[in-house]
Amino acid sequence: MYLPKIRELKEAITALIKGPYTHPFPKLPTPVPDNLRAAPKYFKDYCIGCGACGEVCPARAIKVEDITSNGKPIRRLTCDYANCIFCGECHLNCTTEKGIQLTPEYELSYFEEKEALEIIEHELVLCEICGGVIAPKSQLLHLYEKLGTIAYSNPTIYLTKMEEFQLIDESARQEDRQIDRWDMVRVTCPTCRRNILLKEEWG
Ligand code: SF4
Numbered sequence: 455m456y457l458p459k460i461r462e463l464k465e466a467i468t469a470l471i472k473g474p475y476t477h478p479f480p481k482l483p484t485p486v487p488d489n490l491r492a493a494p495k496y497f498k499d500y501c502i503g504c505g506a507c508g509e510v511c512p513a514r515a516i517k518v519e520d521i522t523s524n525g526k527p528i529r530r531l532t533c534d535y536a537n538c539i540f541c542g543e544c545h546l547n548c549t550t551e552k553g554i555q556l557t558p559e560y561e562l563s564y565f566e567e568k569e570a571l572e573i574i575e576h577e578l579v580l581c582e583i584c585g586g587v588i589a590p591k592s593q594l595l596h597l598y599e600k601l602g603t604i605a606y607s608n609p610t611i612y613l614t615k616m617e618e619f620q621l622i623d624e625s626a627r628q629e630d631r632q633i634d635r636w637d638m639v640r641v642t643c644p645t646c647r648r649n650i651l652l653k654e655e656w657g
């Protein structure tokens with residue numbers, strides 16, 4: 455017959471008095487180390503919607519979409535925890551360094567798939583001439599702050615900043631219209647700006 459060793463008896467008596475050695479999961483969450491890297495989370499105050507996190511994600515867990523929602527053009531970034539491997543590349547390569555950050559949250563079980571999605575949305579700025587996507591408004595405002603006075607060399611950036619003065623002319627957006635020199639001072643995409651410059655130079 456197997457007889458318990460003294461050490462095992464001691465452990466058993468200690469456990470009876472002090473409680474089990476193991477964590478009481480799932481009754482209570484398992485404590486995690488302070489520097490644990492787990493589920494990434496977007497921070498609205500710092501994210502500018504540039505989409506760099508989606509470009510560098512090795513697991514393709516972040517989807518970047520330019521869509522229309524409630525009649526407004528928006529950029530939607532969706533991080534799918536079902537694909538995320540907690541590598542941290544999105545945080546390391548974030549343009550603002552704080553737009554997406556890893557949290558200690560690692561217990562990711564949900565009843566519905568949509569609960570595993572971390573979503574952030576940004577208003578998009580469209581070209582006043584062709585209606586194409588230029589960038590999220592928050593990204594252009596970020597550039598305005600970064601560039602300082604140099605931002606005034608780019609009408610798209612400084613007019614976005616001055617939007618409250620209603621300098622953006624929505625009525626200028628017409629398909630197939632002829633561009634002219636006044637379009638230089640409009641919110642335009644790179645292609646339309648190039649066409650305006652060529653027209654001005656070569657007619
Ligand atoms: S600011 Fe950072 S988190 Fe936001 S879209 Fe750009 S890279 Fe991603």
Ligand code: SF4
Pocket residue numbers: 494510511512513514515516533537538539540541542543544545
């Ligand atoms: S932690 Fe890694 S896998 Fe997860 S979203 Fe960021 S880059 Fe993608």
